[in-house]
Amino acid sequence: QVQLVESGGGLVQAGGSLRLSCAASGGIFTIGDMGWFRQAPGKQRERVATITEDGTANYADSVKGRCTISRDNAKNTVYLQMNSLKPEDTAVYYCNARIYRSIVAYWGQGTQVTVSS
Secondary structure, three states, X not given: OOEEEXXXXXXXXXXXXXXXXXXXXXXXXXXXXXXXXXXXXXXXXXXXXXXXXXXXXXXXXXXXOOEEEEEEHHHOEEEEEEOOOOHHHOEEEEEEEEEOOOOOEEEOOOEEEEEEO
16 A cells, blocks of 8 residues: 655745645555646546656646656655646645556545635
């Protein structure tokens, strides 16, 4: 069993920045793809950014140019640097980690990001 613990959410004004972190622990598995998803009230959960174990990143169009995903494989940690935040970025952000070469994936408990206008 893999546990994911997120941190770094909070309240920020529009145009501000936040850095989210997610550390994976437990189990003896190698972590493959990791990513960030978000869910705003009344909306479906959507992908924000993902990163493979070798560092290939992929972004949703809505955050391209404003967000950077990175990871530290030695620490099994993934980060999301978010800049130029907009009120529409307000959501609960969830970390996701997939077991290497497996369909098995785990979710974090979520961290709230609120962007005020």
